């Protein structure tokens with residue numbers, strides 16, 4: 001899921017002031033931002049209170065089921081057409097993908113209420129960790145399912161670095177070195193330990209990403 005954190009409130013107020021907004025519509029997201037406790041109903045209502053206390057009118061609010069889904073968000077905005085018409089601006093509590101989906105669906109200025117920080121695993125309730133950078137050239141088959149470029153703070157594909165000591169990471173001292181973990185797991189699985197991996201092909205990283213399953217060959221560039 002996409003991990004988000006609240007955006008600096010001063011930046012949000014500056015955005016609203018820039019367009020002279022007096023009335024705001026708030027849109028949350030029922031998926032990642034709800035799980036991250038940044039853009040579910042509770043946080044949308046907190047934003048509503050904060051806006052009202054700051055002197056804005058809140059014309060309405062909604063929590064989209066999946067805010068980055070174009071069709072779903074268009075439907076949601078149609079349901080709230082009147083409230084959106086009454087708003088001078090829309091504040092979106094979702095990742096940047098959701099913000100852009102809302103911006104495509106409405107004619108009003110749309111502003112992000114959160115910062116999108118990483119693609120994260122839910123380790124347990126309220127604890128998220130980055131495990132994949134979506135590089136397009138995955139090495140997990142060679143690394144016993146542990147991504148070195150994401151979980152090593154130095155992003156080393158082949159390691160460990162010279163700072164590893166007694167199996168621990170030099171940077172995150174409470175953690176075992178990623179490359180030690182990879183080595184251990186490969187040996188436990190009878191796979192003989194780490195091999196030198198060739199340099200990654202970062203040209204495989206899609207920027208901007210686009211996959212169209214309706215095209216004949218699967219459509220990924």
Ligand code: SF4
Nearest residue numbers: 132133135138139147
């Ligand atoms: S190698 Fe790339 S695709 Fe595979 S887990 Fe790491 S960042 Fe993700």
Ligand code: SF4
Nearest residue numbers: 152161169170177178
């Ligand atoms: S000790 Fe290991 S995990 Fe930590 S920075 Fe060095 S190579 Fe990366």
